Amino acid sequence: AQTVTQSQPEMSVQEAETVTLSCTYDTSESDYYLFWYKQPPSRQMILVIRQEAYKQQNATENRFSVNFQKAAKSFSLKISDSQLGDAAMYFCAPLGGQGAQKLVFGQGTRLTINP
């Protein structure tokens, strides 16, 4: 079974600055994917970034990038040049396992952007 730990229930950052959200996970799988999803007050989960575990290169998506440390089972999200629209709940989620291959979510980190 997979478990996910997001140790920061809340984070805040000044607009235009950089913030890093942490995530650690546990899985027995060797081949899996990792995702960061964002959930604004509208409740709709929006994919921020995806990382394949077999890739050593960290994924980037515009202002969003990850620091993937496979041996340490760590998957942090860095948001550069923070914008007011980045305010949301952020969830880390590994996807793996044979058969069902279900997405398992962490408890989330609430990110506040201060103008």
Next chain:
Amino acid sequence: EAGVAQSPRYKIIEKRQSVAFWCNPISGHATLYWYQQILGQGPKLLIQFQNNGVVDDSQLPKDRFSAERLKGVDSTLKIQPAKLEDSAVYLCASSLRVREKLFFGSGTQLSVL
């Protein structure tokens, strides 16, 4: 491209009543998921369909929850009878196939009084 559609957006019922939620996934998406998100927590998978077959329902409280996906397209999640602890947001998601990006609907917020 149309997104995942869910209805209703809000529902308030009394305990022991029944309720049903509807989800229409993105056209062509074979995999459909129902998640339960209790306030302050991350979503928890209730059931996963591949076309119209159940792949994983290990966390579905089968004594009160049921779900179906007829013809491998839209899906219905039912709770009967509801308990206070069922108050949550119920999210539906779909993906083209397993291990692909999940697209989520806006969810149904259920309040059980």
